Amino acid sequence: NAGVMQNPRHLVRRRGQEARLRCSPMKGHSHVYWYRQLPEEGLKFMVYLQKENIIDESGMPKERFSAEFPKEGPSILRIQQVVRGDSAAYFCASSPFSETQYFGPGTRLLVL
């Protein structure tokens, strides 16, 4: 009974490159959430998706960031043309309905 899986666990990118973060929700969960955690801060909501639909992207920067949760396969958080300020831990959570969220281990992104 695997939990939420995220890969890669660590990602290093140079400024201007693209970062692609993947999240596989728990089995039976159709709701996915992405959060960002800056050093010594709490997690901040970015986006909420259900299969093939973005429900709420109010916490996501308007430019360079996008998210998807296709019918088949993992949810993807994509950051284009990364900048140093994008360095953070990105966590994915999933839930069966819009309730208790279970978190993955996160992807630590470092932009050089």
Add this chain to the structure above:
Amino acid sequence: GQQLNQSPQSMFIQEGEDVSMNCTSSSIFNTWLWYKQDPGEGPVLLIALYKAGELTSNGRLTAQFGITRKDSFLNISASIPSDVGIYFCAGQGSSGGSNYKLTFGKGTLLTVNP
């Protein structure tokens, strides 16, 4: 936006001592949650509180949902070295807002000296 004030920011205690931390909010939440995060890992849910005034235990952990729905505390009794980590409070579901978005405090770093 909504903000959670979590205190203390850090605690350094001796093994066997009890610990208390709390969160206050400028607005009402329908659910309060407490998570623990170990280094390099994601938050793990410890306790969920769904009703104002509710007092819930999970082993050595006890948490309460304040009657004003704007605060919560977490107590850890008889601490052990594996309690080390960062503890986060989170509010979920507010009036006029979404029922899914979690708003997190900044965390309490707990260090237990054996």
